[in-house]
Amino acid sequence: MTYHEAASESPPEGSSDSHADGENYFISMTDMMVGMLFIFIILLMSFALLFRQQTDVQVRKTHVQSKKIEVAESVGRELDQTELRIRKRLDEIREASELRLRLLHEVRNQLSREGLTVEISPSGDVLRLTEAAVLFPVNHFALLGDAKKNVEKIARVLSRVLPAYSMCPRSRVQFACRNSDQASVETVFIEGHTDETGNDDQNWSLSAQRAASTYRELIAVAPELRRIVNRRDEEILSISGYSSTRPVDPSRSAAAWGKNRRIDLRFVMDTDPTSGLEDVRALLQKMRAAIQELKGRPE
Template sequence: MASLARARRRRTPDLEEGESYYVSMTDMMVGVIFIFIIMLSYFALQYRQSTKALTQARHPETAALLQTATALTPHEATVEVDDKARVLCVPEDLIGGTGSDRRCFSYAPPAKTAATTVAADDAQRMLMGFLDADLRDAGAPLAGDTSGGALSFSADALFERGTANLSAGGRKIAGEVAASLARRLPCLAYGGASSTACPEGEARLALVNVLSQTNLDAFTAEGQQAAALALARSAAFHQALTGAQPVLAALRNGPPDQAASQPLLRVASVGQSQEGASRLGEGQTVSIQFQMAR
């Protein structure tokens, strides 16, 4: 028994030493993992910042080269450029050569079309966001989502039943819509009062269409009356908008002195032939559609 007790006492320091070694290894591994996480986070942040800088740059190739060119120095030289052929020539000695010849490089024109498209999409998205906020704050009964580029209303909320006469509620809605349009459209059109708040180079609208839509039976007299009513309602809503805010009637989609310039706010109607179409004037919608110039 005494020898067994002595053996147990001898193993106790060994066990304590093993546990201490295990704890030290665990601490070291936690430290290594922590350092690895910090390094990974740093490189991920750097990668995200570099990617953002390159993708949002006006000229991504130039932005990429400038990230690697850290010792640019100015030089005075005569540069020859052929704008039509897109060729640029510099003296050879300017770029480390020893001769008197020229070194020529081709270059691509700026991608203006892509930049314009992006600007137009962004401008339309911002416009619809502002209009949606204006009208919802005013309590206007918008129907559907405005992100598709249109403000839609049920014709029943605007007009007296079966007619193109605006109801009292319809006139109120038209006034609220006109006030919002008068605030938002002049910067995106021509012919309105210039504003110092309008950003330079802003995209422009090509068309703001007051559109009435209806289902109809095109082969019946009632269906043809529904088509005529839809057009009359578009015209009536257009007149209500321009009557409430005359500036809307002055806006155009191009400089007024250009022959192709047209009024920005125009009228249209769409009648979809359908069997068993609803009765005259029922289920019609009136929308204001916004189309950006490309």
């Protein structure tokens, strides 16, 4: 073998090492790409899992929020219904007050035509029989002279006016009266009063006796008054005594004492404002329960 042949058969210097280095570089790059892809897959799976968890939490939150909205809407509907009921009750109370005022004005006007002067209280619920109408002697409860005649006038006027403002009577006698769904008179209290002189214990019985004397005279003159009833089918006339606890003139004089020895007719209408309050209380209880339910639901 000649020199040239030997030289041609020998590999070039460094060719074997360069090929190995190329292969090693390619393998390293592949491993790194595979590793990066693996890391990317892990990150992608982690993100997918986190997204799934967040979605589940959001779904649960949406469900809870929907329940809360449902409860709030239910309470809102209850509020609207209660407001309507309360508004209706207020209208009924206002109607009853206006009806009572018309009644008192009608009685006063008719008594005025009879030559009798009476007063309507500032509150619009009491017809005050002044000393000019019914005056009692000191320490006496009997109706005497003009006082008796004036009570007779009052009886006749009440028998004419009251039926139109009251429920239909129990008797078969037909005359104008209120329907069951209308405001009407519930009670007419004949209230007896004394002045502040004398013994307080005696004044209590004396005031009640004055009211009783007036009641007896009223029904003696107009017995049909006992047939006028309220919604519960009870007689509307009643009596009460207040001693000297409700003076119309607080000054301590003989003139004031004469004014305070009197009879008042207090007209109470058949309307119950507590029913509206019961609606409010029931609604508050429902709202309290709803709030507790909302607090008990986790976010």
